[in-house]
Amino acid sequence: MPEYTVSEISGAIRRTLEGTFGRVRVRGEITEFKRYPSGHLYFSLKDEGGKIAAVVWRGSVARLGLKPENGVEVVATGKISSYGERSSYQLIIDRLDYAGEGALLARIERLRQKLAAEGLFDAGRKRPLPFLPSVIGVVTSAQGAVLHDIRTTIARRFPLPLLVWPVP
Structure with a gap:
């Protein structure tokens, strides 16, 4: 039986993950969202069967497509990579989209209802436009x-x- 160093195994796992999957689209709900002072974003994507760690590097944040928030279901585009020092894998994300048109419309409707409950659409609040x-x-x-x-x-x-x- 061959003997390997930890680094050799970690490197082989990384090459296997990155070679097998390449770029992927992953659907899941954002949880554990955290923005670090470095500008990087860290969160997890989960569904009923599992959870995967995700990261957005500072240079990709402006091009994401939407602002990540806990509880939002998204489709994340990126690549799977391993982090050998912790023997873990993560999704490195460069694009986020709401999961389906229905999810986006439902989110817009919830916001509209919230603003309406605050009275922000009442006719009495509207001011005429100046000439x-x-x-x-x-x-x-x-x-x-x-x-x-x-x-x-x-x-x-x-x-x-x-x-x-x-x-x-």
């Missing part, structure tokens, strides 16, 4: 020529204060 705006708001990148073009066009056509909300 002309007093401020123009723009959501765009703070860098690039587009912001300069917007400022120039607004200054020429409709000179009003401009509120810029920068996004990456």
Whole structure:
């Protein structure tokens, strides 16, 4: 019977996992969600039959597709990898989607009901729109020529204060 070091076994398990599965889509409910100061996100995906650890590296967080929350059923896209120092495996995620259109619509409906219960849709809360705006708001990148073009066009056509909300 051959003898192996722990590192050899860990490496073989990692190669087997990554070679067998490649990229995968995994459906499950987010639990144990935690955002670390490093910017990485850690959580578990579970269903009635099991649970798998998951990680989103800081560089992938902005491209995820949705904000992870405990209790939300998602389809996670990524790759299976092992972490040899703890003899564990995890899903390294680079994309999250709500699990089915029905789940997304149900989530939207729950939010709508919550806001309605707070009275935020009551007719008495609505204010009439002014005939002309007093401020123009723009959501765009703070860098690039587009912001300069917007400022120039607004200054020429409709000179009003401009509120810029920068996004990456």
